[in-house]
Amino acid sequence: MGLMSVEPEKSLLLMTGSTREGSVNTAVLKTARTTLPHHWTALAYSGLTQLPHFNPDVERSVPPPPVRNLRAAIRASDAILFCTPEYAGAMPGALKNLLEWTIGDTVMYGKPVGWINPSTAPQRAAGTYASLKTVLSYTGATIVDDACLNIPVNRALIGETGTDEDLGVQERIRAGVLALTSCTH
Numbered sequence: 001m002g003l004m005s006v007e008p009e010k011s012l013l014l015m016t017g018s019t020r021e022g023s024v025n026t027a028v029l030k031t032a033r034t035t036l037p038h039h040w041t042a043l044a045y046s047g048l049t050q051l052p053h054f055n056p057d058v059e060r061s062v063p064p065p066p067v068r069n070l071r072a073a074i075r076a077s078d079a080i081l082f083c084t085p086e087y088a089g090a091m092p093g094a095l096k097n098l099l100e101w102t103i104g105d106t107v108m109y110g111k112p113v114g115w116i117n118p119s120t121a122p123q124r125a126a127g128t129y130a131s132l133k134t135v136l137s138y139t140g141a142t143i144v145d146d147a148c149l150n151i152p153v154n155r156a157l158i159g160e161t162g163t164d165e166d167l168g169v170q171e172r173i174r175a176g177v178l179a180l181t182s183c184t185h
């Protein structure tokens, strides 16, 4: 009888920058969850609206539970996939705030990160991803270029299950997820 090799499960953390119900960005992450390779699971981080405003004094003492939960979720993940809308030419304040809580910690160091930008706007929400790139580079994360994709998503093709029903879009999302997950081997 041969020995079976058991690959350890790996975990992809899904981070949306949208706080609203019916978000296209959250739907894209939900779709990404359906394209995971073998031995990968996904966790959708859901604490964005519970995070307090970043405060360096608090950071230096004992960070509150939502911040500890955020850091634990990042620490437990093998890679992170972001999807975020653009507000006023940059990433939403809520997402910038989330990332600020990671700066004074080492949780993001070397963490493979990528994003899917579903914007259909003429400027393709370029400002939000430029600012995301800047801030992620301060966190020490490893930005996986092949996993940073513009995949315009037609809101009308998001089905009742909250995932994108366009097969072409699904395949492009799968390629991004594969690029991100394969760099952790």
Ligand SMILES: Cc1cc2nc3c(=O)[nH]c(=O)nc-3n(C[C@H](O)[C@H](O)[C@H](O)COP(=O)(O)O)c2cc1C
Residues within 6 Å of the ligand: 018, 019, 020, 022, 023, 024, 025, 026, 084, 085, 086, 087, 088, 089, 090, 119, 121, 123, 124, 125
């Ligand atoms: C206050 C506000 C500001 C916005 N600013 C921009 C912007 O600068 N550029 C852009 O492309 N879209 C902008 N939008 C549109 C959102 O990015 C767009 O509706 C996006 O699809 C929302 O993502 P969601 O469905 O995941 O919440 C703005 C929307 C709001 C409410």
